Amino acid sequence: MSWNPTDYQFAWNVVWQYRFWLLEGTLLTLKIAAVSMTLAMIFALPLALLRMSRLRFLSGVAMIYIAVLRAIPLLVFILWMYFGVTLVTGLQVDAFGAGVICLTLQYSAWLAEIYRAGLQAIDKGQREAALSTGLSQSRAFAKVIWPQAWRIIIPPLASNFIGIIKDSSLVGVIGLNELMRQAQIADSLSFRPFELFTAAMVIYIVLALIISPLASLVERRAARSLSVQTRRATRTRRSLGAAA
Amino acid sequence: MDGSFTSVSADTQAGAGPLLELKEAHKSFGHVDVIKGVSLTVRKGEHVVIFGPSGGGKSTLLRMMNLLETPDSGTLTFEGKQYFPRMDSVLNRHRVLQQLRSQIGMVFQRFNLYPHLDALHNVTLSLTDVKRMSRKAARLKAEASLAEVGLKDRMDHYPSQLSGGQQQRVAIARALAMDPKVMLFDEPTSALDPELIGEVLGVMERLAREGMTMVVVTHEMGFARRVGDRLVFVSEGVIAESGGKEILSTPGEDRTKAFLEAVL
Numbered sequence: 001m002s003w004n005p006t007d008y009q010f011a012w013n014v015v016w017q018y019r020f021w022l023l024e025g026t027l028l029t030l031k032i033a034a035v036s037m038t039l040a041m042i043f044a045l046p047l048a049l050l051r052m053s054r055l056r057f058l059s060g061v062a063m064i065y066i067a068v069l070r071a072i073p074l075l076v077f078i079l080w081m082y083f084g085v086t087l088v089t090g091l092q093v094d095a096f097g098a099g100v101i102c103l104t105l106q107y108s109a110w111l112a113e114i115y116r117a118g119l120q121a122i123d124k125g126q127r128e129a130a131l132s133t134g135l136s137q138s139r140a141f142a143k144v145i146w147p148q149a150w151r152i153i154i155p156p157l158a159s160n161f162i163g164i165i166k167d168s169s170l171v172g173v174i175g176l177n178e179l180m181r182q183a184q185i186a187d188s189l190s191f192r193p194f195e196l197f198t199a200a201m202v203i204y205i206v207l208a209l210i211i212s213p214l215a216s217l218v219e220r221r222a223a224r225s226l227s228v229q230t231r232r233a234t235r236t237r238r239s240l241g242a243a244a
Numbered sequence: 245m246d247g248s249f250t251s252v253s254a255d256t257q258a259g260a261g262p263l264l265e266l267k268e269a270h271k272s273f274g275h276v277d278v279i280k281g282v283s284l285t286v287r288k289g290e291h292v293v294i295f296g297p298s299g300g301g302k303s304t305l306l307r308m309m310n311l312l313e314t315p316d317s318g319t320l321t322f323e324g325k326q327y328f329p330r331m332d333s334v335l336n337r338h339r340v341l342q343q344l345r346s347q348i349g350m351v352f353q354r355f356n357l358y359p360h361l362d363a364l365h366n367v368t369l370s371l372t373d374v375k376r377m378s379r380k381a382a383r384l385k386a387e388a389s390l391a392e393v394g395l396k397d398r399m400d401h402y403p404s405q406l407s408g409g410q411q412q413r414v415a416i417a418r419a420l421a422m423d424p425k426v427m428l429f430d431e432p433t434s435a436l437d438p439e440l441i442g443e444v445l446g447v448m449e450r451l452a453r454e455g456m457t458m459v460v461v462t463h464e465m466g467f468a469r470r471v472g473d474r475l476v477f478v479s480e481g482v483i484a485e486s487g488g489k490e491i492l493s494t495p496g497e498d499r500t501k502a503f504l505e506a507v508l
Contacts, residue, residue, distance in 0.1 A: 123354075125352060128352070128356065129356035130369075132312060132345055133345065133422055134346025134347075134422065135369070135370055135374060136338060136342055139373055143373065144358055147360050148358075
């Protein structure tokens with residue numbers, strides 16, 4: 001049986017027919033991406049700080065961790081985490097957990113380097129000024145360094161969130177019915193790959209396009225929270241002035 | 245610019261006991277010996293001016309006084325308590341260091357204001373965080389400090405919205421609000437346009453008149469002459485000469501003479 005490309009008739013109604021499958025897949029994709037990204041963002045901070053440690057041993061360990069985790073092909077990593085661990089230990093691994101762990105570990109390595117770039121962009125005079133007024137190291141970090149670095153970090157974080165949404169399609173291989181796998185299953189029932197994969201593609205693009213304005217919103221909020229403080233201060237000053 | 249620095253009204257008489265004492269301090273960066281055995285005592289109410297050629301170790305010397313720079317050897321004593329070498333346990337170490345620094349104000353060459361905070365919050369940060377003042381008390385204190393440097397009407401401005409001279413005055417207010425027992429100035433006017441230097445020096449001179457203990461690293465020899473009780477010439481990591489204002493007109497050392505001829 002041969003297949004002649006010119007014979008293919010598009011039948012887009014198949015997308016409508018499988019709309020709930022695609023929706024379910026989209027929701028799982030978002031869930032996997034959101035959970036992994038959140039965990040990676042948390043885990044990346046100590047990793048970045050270790051990487052920047054003056055103690056050679058600690059920064060060396062972090063450097064190796066980052067180098068190795070960035071180098072591992074994600075698909076192989078996921079297969080090993082799910083099937084490999086079961087083969088070696090005999091323990092049944094939860095597919096969602098395995099997928100999230102792999103995405104988290106790999107993305108924490110990317111994000112750690114982004115955090116490091118952001119933190120190192122802050123002039124060391126900032127830390128010195130904070131320490132010179134008696135702030136502790138950790139308070140100087142929390143109140144002076146991090147708020148400035150955070151603004152630098154937000155845009156590349158958004159790029160990575162988009163990346164993690166797309167990379168989450170790889171966890172379909174361990175049986176998680178995320179968007180890409182839902183499209184594949186629908187295709188295996190309907191034999192309509194182009195329509196269904198095009199629909200999946202459009203959904204991925206829409207998700208990515210939603211992230212950018214969300215990131216700008218977070219960026220603006222980071223700035224606005226400060227001006228709110230200021231407005232509040234101004235108001236209090238006025239009322240104090242009126243009282244005096 | 246009215247009001248007075250009430251917190252420093254007492255202790256104006258020079259000749260009181262030593263406030264800050266650095267003894268036989270050494271510091272090297274890599275293979276370069278930056279400070280080669282310097283001893284310097286600052287008494288209450290005294291205005292010490294440190295001058296000398298670039299790379300001579302002036303800033304490093306100043307930064308040792310609040311241990312932003314840790315000496316390789318020597319001792320640092322503040323109000324009779326030894327802070328270096330550290331006497332305290334490892335657990336207590338950071339707290340003791342914070343305690344020292346919260347009593348010593350520092351003003352930097354490049355201002356180092358926090359760009360994400362407005363002038364008011366630049367000043368309140370350590371008041372609420374280190375002094376544990378309430379937000380309201382901190383705000384009042386910060387307002388008073390900013391008023392003293394003539395910037396009460398610029399409190400809600402961010403550093404980027406202020407001129408260099410205004411930024412440096414906010415930095416002075418930030419240090420001042422902590423009620424420090426001594427103020428360290430690290431070339432406070434070197435990064436300023438010439439026409440802005442006056443406003444910063446003006447604030448510093450008034451501080452000096454109010455009796456604040458000050459250690460100033462500067463190239464402003466006019467300021468040194470007007471304010472300095474003791475002038476210290478630092479070159480090649482040692483105090484080459486020190487004394488009263490007379491060393492500016494009749495330097496005893498050739499190095500001092502050569503430097504003064506170059507800058508005056």
